[in-house]
Amino acid sequence: MSREMEEVRDHFIQGISRITHFWGFPKAMGALYGAIYLSPEPLSLDEMVSLVGVSKGAVSTNIRNLERLGVVHKKIKVGDRKDYYIAETDFWKIVKGVLREREKNEFDLALRSVGESLDMVKEIETAGTVSEETLFYQQRITELKSFFDSLDNLVATLIALDDLRSGVIKNIFKKQK
Amino acid sequence: MSREMEEVRDHFIQGISRITHFWGFPKAMGALYGAIYLSPEPLSLDEMVSLVGVSKGAVSTNIRNLERLGVVHKKIKVGDRKDYYIAETDFWKIVKGVLREREKNEFDLALRSVGESLDMVKEIETAGTVSEETLFYQQRITELKSFFDSLDNLVATLIALDDLRSGVIKNIFKKQK
DNA sequence: TAGAACGTTTAGTTTGAACTAAACAAAGTA
DNA sequence: TACTTTGTTTAGTTCAAACTAAACGTTCTA
Numbered sequence: 001m002s003r004e005m006e007e008v009r010d011h012f013i014q015g016i017s018r019i020t021h022f023w024g025f026p027k028a029m030g031a032l033y034g035a036i037y038l039s040p041e042p043l044s045l046d047e048m049v050s051l052v053g054v055s056k057g058a059v060s061t062n063i064r065n066l067e068r069l070g071v072v073h074k075k076i077k078v079g080d081r082k083d084y085y086i087a088e089t090d091f092w093k094i095v096k097g098v099l100r101e102r103e104k105n106e107f108d109l110a111l112r113s114v115g116e117s118l119d120m121v122k123e124i125e126t127a128g129t130v131s132e133e134t135l136f137y138q139q140r141i142t143e144l145k146s147f148f149d150s151l152d153n154l155v156a157t158l159i160a161l162d163d164l165r166s167g168v169i170k171n172i173f174k175k176q177k
Numbered sequence: 178m179s180r181e182m183e184e185v186r187d188h189f190i191q192g193i194s195r196i197t198h199f200w201g202f203p204k205a206m207g208a209l210y211g212a213i214y215l216s217p218e219p220l221s222l223d224e225m226v227s228l229v230g231v232s233k234g235a236v237s238t239n240i241r242n243l244e245r246l247g248v249v250h251k252k253i254k255v256g257d258r259k260d261y262y263i264a265e266t267d268f269w270k271i272v273k274g275v276l277r278e279r280e281k282n283e284f285d286l287a288l289r290s291v292g293e294s295l296d297m298v299k300e301i302e303t304a305g306t307v308s309e310e311t312l313f314y315q316q317r318i319t320e321l322k323s324f325f326d327s328l329d330n331l332v333a334t335l336i337a338l339d340d341l342r343s344g345v346i347k348n349i350f351k352k353q354k
Numbered sequence: 355t356a357g358a359a360c361g362t363t364t365a366g367t368t369t370g371a372a373c374t375a376a377a378c379a380a381a382g383t384a
Numbered sequence: 385t386a387c388t389t390t391g392t393t394t395a396g397t398t399c400a401a402a403c404t405a406a407a408c409g410t411t412c413t414a
Contacts, residue, residue, distance in 0.1 A: 001310065008297045008314060015290030022283040024201040026372060037321070040313050045391070055374050060392060062372095081382070081390055089317075091324040106199040113192030120185045133178065136217050137185060140266075144214070147268040203402060222361070232404050237362060239402095258360055258412070 009038055013052070028054050029062045033071055033087060042075045042084030070097035100159050103152070111148050117141050186215055190229065205231050206239045210248055210264060219252045219261030247274035277336050280329070288329060291322050 001009075013034035020030025035051040036043050043051070048059045063085060066072045071094050075084040088094055118141045125134050178186075190211035197207025212228040213220050220228070225236045240262060243249045248271050252261040265271055295318045302311050 002301075002306065004297070004301050004306075005310060005314070008294055008301070011297065012291070012294040012318065015287060015294065018283070018290065019287040022201075022279075022287070024199075028372080038314060038317060040310070054372095057375080057392075057394090058373055064392090083391075089320065091321070102199075106195070110192060110196040110199070113195065114189070117185055117189040117192060120181070120188065124179075124181050124185070129179065129181075133182060133217070137182070137215060140215060141189065143266065144268070205402080231402095234362075234364090234405080235403055241362090260361075 009035075009051075012038060026062060028052065028058050029066060032059065032062055033066060036072055036085055037087040037089070039087075042077075042086045044082040044084055046082075048085075069101055070094065096159055096161075099155055103155050103159065107152065107155070111145075111152060114141060114145050114148060118145055186212075186228075189215060203239060205229065205235050206243060209236065209239055210243060213249055213262055214264040214266070216264075219254075219263045221259040221261055223259075225262075246278055247271065273336055273338075276332055280332050280336065284329065284332070288322075288325050291318060291325060294318050295322055 013031050016034035016037075017027045017030040020033070021027040031052045031054070032048060035048060045056065045059055045063070048063070049056055052059065054062075063072065067074060067085070071088055072085045073088060075086050077084060088097075118138070121134055121137045121141060125138070190208050193211035193214075194204045194207040197210070198204040208229045208231070209225055212225060222233065222236055222240070225240070226233055229236065231239075240249065244251060244262070248265055249262045250265060252263050254261060265274075295315070298311055298314045298318060302315070
């Protein structure tokens, strides 16, 4: 590969790297995706090490996370013990995968936490102590909880759509344009 | 305030804290919003210090960012040199504010970075070197760029909507339910 | 003018996530 | 069996972001 092409590749990888980091993922994760995305052939772990310039361990853990999110796919060759990876090129699908993961993990927990707070207030009230203060708390927490519920449903809906691209999102986009 | 109510408040604050941290903001930022959101009265800087338990400096910088995002609002009282803050309670508006900020800052930069990569490939090609490799690069990078453009437009559209709540998002939500 | 009451800024510290190096496990091959 | 080739795990390190403590600037009051 020519020096110019390598420059393009590195510039691109660095760009993707920054984006993923901005959205709260390790920089190496984005770099890996970038490298795989720009490779016509499936990449092995060692190839990624030399392309991205991080350690074997880092590639191993990051590539596993990428696959869990559905951002890359393992591609095994017969008679070859190496694992090869190719990039998912349907970006809306990738978005869905990421949303699904975030939904499952922490969002849920947040929702529960707010729900618990609400339960605590209600318990205080049923114990007899109803004041302006408890009512205010209950109202505010209820409002936030209902917002989270809406968000939760919205994300669940998006995830459930068969094809996000030709689905709702694109329609909004078109209409508004 | 009763001990039980303080427990509720702290539990709630901790929950909000976790959410904001998960989405890439400082934990103290969420804690501050939680404290203000649960206060019937506007809060001063010193009150926030004692409620949230971080230093004055941290409150100062975090509250400024919250205000910049439109998540809280400054409320000055006449004949009182303190700054007081109240919470924005329209959560969709908050989402818009955050999206607007992210849009402005880093997303733009990401878009530009990918665009630059594309320009670089094209330049190589106009210099005479057209190969399977350059074509592959061009195709891949173009596809990603077009995705980013769509996203960019989508977010811009959402931001531009007067009232997100009664707007598109809610419609999607209703339809799908 | 001095001093108090604010919010801001800065220099230094803390913290936790992500990384490296290296040991390890598994599975094939001579 | 011993050795190679692969991916994984672990113990320790690095580094950037967020924090603290304290100095600072400003504005009001006596």
